[in-house]
Amino acid sequence: MLFNSYPFIFLFLPVTAIVYFLLIRFRWVVAAKTWLALASLFFYGYWNVKYIPLILASIVFNYLMGRWLAAWSGRSVGQRRAVLIAGLVIDILLLGYYKYANFLLQNVGELTGHTYSLLQIVLPLGISFFTFTQIAFLVDAYKGKAKEFNFISYTLFVTFFPHLIAGPILHHSEMMPQFDRKRNKVWNWSNAARGVYVFCIGLFKKVVIADTFAIHANYGFSKATEFTDSWIAALSYTFQLYFDFSGYTDMAIGIALLFNIRLPQNFNSPYKATSITDFWRRWHMTLSRFLRDYIYIPLGGNRRGFAIANRNLIITFLIGGLWHGAGWTFILWGALHGVGQAIQRVWTRRGRPLPTWFAWFLTFLFINVTWVFFRAEDFHQAIRLLKGMAGLNGFGLDLVKAHWAPILLIIVFLPFVLIFKNSSEKEERFKPSWQIALGCAVLFIVSLLYLNRISTFLYFNF
DSSP, rough: OOTHHIIIIIIIIIHHHHHHHHHTTTTOOOHHHHHHHHHHHHHTTTTOGGHHHHHHHHHEEEHHHHHHHTTTSSSSSHHHHHHHHHHHHHHHHHHHHHHHHHHHHHHHHHHHSSOOOOOOOOOOOHHHHHHHHHHHHHHHHTTTTOOOOOOOOHHHHHHOOOHHTTTOOOHHHHHHHHHHHHGGGGGHHHHHHHHHHHHHHHHHHHIIIIIHHHHHHOOOOOOOHSSSEEEEEEEHHHHHHHHHHHHHHHHHHHHHHHTOOOOOOOOOOOOOSSSSSHHHHHSSHHHHHHHHIITTTTTTTTOOHHHEEEEEEEEHHHHHHHHOOSHHHHHHHHHHHHHHHHHHHHHHHHHHOHHHHHHHHHHHHHHHHHHHHHHSHHHHHHHHHHHHHHHTTTTOOTTHHHHHHHHHHHHHHHHHTTOOOHHHHHTTTTTOOHHHHHEEEEEHEEEEEEETTTTGGGGGGO
């Protein structure tokens, strides 16, 4: 089920919220939690009911492993580490089978010259997100940071539908106390107003702005060859991805606020970044946190010297690229971001500080170029577009008139990503007023007019 669909907006969300708070009003707190967990599983199974047993099996396994780690708090470090490693291996193998098995078979076949029959696998939605969430839970249980081990609560933690399909990647300790907090168990008009406000902004970003840019990005990536149309394609995708992901983030935060739950910030004006490191502090912030805490630091972080730290950084982003998709273009995209940050660290240590405007320009240019690999279906398409962006196939200035619509869109929305306050900053200073109510109504009504071109969020594919 999509956030940007009539069944979700007018049926699933209101029914789920009404029943949840009615159960709490009758002081059936456990029933309310159970209802929300079941509703979240229904939300997940709406796509393909066959994958409900998969997510339930993953939940039961990790819950039992977490309890085992907690029960063995007095055992030796070696014994507890063995349990942790066993749990992590099973989680990674599950993710690897569904996401990377065919990719591995293809590449082994190319290396050996033998043709392997590809497995008939359909990637379960959200598997990367609920697997990483549970990996974080096992590590937190190993370190003694996860305190509550109620099965219904744990199921709700993993499946809570605003974050289930495309994040953010959560920590057990930042979510479960919110569900148990007494003041969060009653309907809160202030949170509801904030939630509707942020949701309407996110819905408009997705269905009106992002999906309009998608038309030009899709056309350009399939057809563009010259400088003008190649840059229009690249920038259209840059803006599509920005408004698509920030739109999802806004909608997830807004929906969670209706239930008095505050999800961690996951998006903070990333195109304002003045370095690649700054970009990753702003883009998919909970994934950056996960990569830092569970890959970069365990590899040694920066504790073993400057050169080793740079190596660890590159390895971390290679894994981050692979997490996004089973393809060499994703791996190269991750490698470029890792190498880019390593070069930035070397420059910071040995070079002179760049003027802020120039640092921003280099960062924005780098992001646009690397997004090409992120979006391209294969290297041939990526190289064709990059050659066009470099002007190697001609400049095609006569195409400007033919492509006036995407150029105008880019010009109009450039200030929104570079200058204006983002949704989280606006939500922090939110005060209800008739002007805001009117604005939300306009955004919502306009968005409803665009719901006939239903499209998934881009991060659903990862």
